[in-house]
Amino acid sequence: MRGNNVVGILFSNAHDDKLRELTEHRAIASVPYGGRYRLIDFPLSNMVNCGINKVGVITKSNYQSLMDHLGSGKAWDLSRKREGLFMLPPFSGEHSSVSNSRVESLAAIKRFLKNSKEEYVLLSDCDIVCNIDYREVISAHLENQADLTIVYRYGKVPEKMTDASVYTIDPDGRVLDMLVNPNTEGECNYGLNMLLIGRELLMKLVDDCVSRNLYDFKRDLLQRNLKNYRVFAYHFTGFAQQINSTNTYFEANMALMQPQVRNQLFNPDRPIYTKVRDDMCARYGLGSVVENSLIADGCVIEGEVENCVLFRGVKVGKGAKLSNCVIMQDTEIGENCTMSYVIADKDVIIKDERSLMGFQSYPVFISKGSIV
């Protein structure tokens, strides 16, 4: 059944600055991941799979590649007459020209929120790779008669997480306390920046913040209101990886070599959708040696590949040796190249006989369209 009284909002630029070169030409939402996906495919598919019919994507900067990827929303079944996909680019009106904070972004889409008829809003960032069943979050929200429901995991707060929120939760799942960016060493309940909230309430809280000149979403909108509302927490136990640095980007790609991670992320009942490219299947030539690697359609492999993620249309020449690399769309690797711990962005050309070596803790990054 489709339609569930929830409208989705995605922040496509949140934490762009964390990924440096990867987000030089694109929003974090359109960073390529896992051989054929962009990061936004995960939150967007999660929303569609739980029955959400209307998703607004808030963009701020560098959103050309994101718009190219999303198109009409057809690939996510969001190109429709009743609701569908809405791009929400910066809107200069009574608020500042380009919204810098999350509260400002939400204030700038007040009209979108007001005109939506769904009772609830689900907010999410685009930098966490996971496959979550939001239906469970929604039913928990209703069961608890909650005003707000946040999604959290239990464990050590991932390094470099921006403004990590840490929660104290009572046995009934009610949030008692919330700390932003505390100095924690042990395991704790940390938020995944996903929030389910009543639409009217969200608009009210945003207005309240704006009227007091308070623009910090976590500190001003959530933390300040914690005692005034019924705030509950939903415990997510599946695989989730936040991508907040070149290293975590690399690790998140390598995590896909584990069958249990793939099974969780690519659950056939809740598929992850993406834009279709119509490449032919990957072709392996005579003498190709491939082990422990994830390979997308359109690849042509004649060399040796080990522990790598190859995106669509990558070519690996004869005699080339690749290990521990993430190679994005349409990059061509010449004959007899040796590469180890390299992240190559789209459309890179590595000429014959080149040798590139990074290290596990510091993968070499080659930016889009470079010729080596």
Place this chain on the structure above:
Amino acid sequence: MLPKQEVVAMLLAGGQGSRLGVLTKSLAKPAVPYGGKYRIIDFPLSNCANSGIETVGVLTQYQPLVLNDYIGSGQPWDLDSMNGGVHVLAPYQRSSKADWYKGTANAIYQNIPFIERYNPDYVVVLSGDHIYKMDYSKMVAYHKEKKADCTIAEMEVPMEEASRFGILNTNEDGSIYEFDEKPKAPKSNKASMGIYVFTWSKLRKYLEADEANPNSSNDFGKDVLPAMLNVGERMFAYQFEGYWKDVGTIESLWESNMDLLNPNVELDLSEESWKIYSRNPGMPPHYIAKGAKVQNSLVAEGCNVYGEIDFAVLFSGVYIAPGAVVKDSIIMPGSRIEEGAVVQYAIVAENSVIGKNATVGARPEEMENKDEWGVAVVGAGCHLPAGAAVQPKAMVDASMFEEATK
């Protein structure tokens, strides 16, 4: 009233394809999987889209469920257009009578009202069982240039094979003076590819005359085209160069899949300007495990390969267990090859399981009697028990194993 379309394509997709045996038991031939991610019908549909033909009628009759589902709105081929688009045309009941499609010409005849809606100048008639890339717009341009009534695409085949084809004998200007169906002593090597361009007003006249003739078998090749030639209509041969294969038999289907692995065969499906589109299964990239051996193969998304493959075409979601060996074979979507199983020179259809240590097919050089060799076929949904053997050239389907286990 719909806007006029200069060209309407009619795709004959109703044949049973009985020579494909168990593969077409519950599937129309044009829906048979091909090349790792396609179905045969992707080729004519993509050719139409790439040639700028916006209106396509697909004539279905035999086992249409999968085919109808697959075509859907035509969106994967960009054929979900406002005024034209792809239309599935099944036989239907009329106030006076109800008929199945009696032959290829009758199928078009029954859909004259469909074609008339677009008031076309030309109608392109295509079959749903050929693998090729062709720009139909060039053929239509040739048809116009020759002021022809009917243009038939032909390609040159080796003279020694010419007697297997319908041969076109032509004058120097390309006009056809004789059809020679599977001639014992062929006069030329120009084989008809079963692709026709007609001037619609002429074709309509001949279809009506053919329908009125009680002795006609209502077939293009046997009735309509000879009738046109006898009266002296302008019929021309259009020469096609490139890869073309009729995949109507197990051998030719197997060969044509293997052609994709041969760098010397001129069928490039990765050409940016002439993509072959297909409905996408939406699976993650495939995974090649540690210890797997992969060479000379095509592997689709969603596969998990732990064993050894060489000269294999794996469709989406196929699983090859550790220690399993697949050589010179085609494994269709969702099938599993379990540990120790050996599959050679075989086609394994969708959602089958080849049990542990089972064997399917054999290499021709291992056979004592070469005449007994052939491609082995496992039908859709077969669960081959552990240790079972399917002989070369044999065909098994799911029902055989249901009986065995009862």
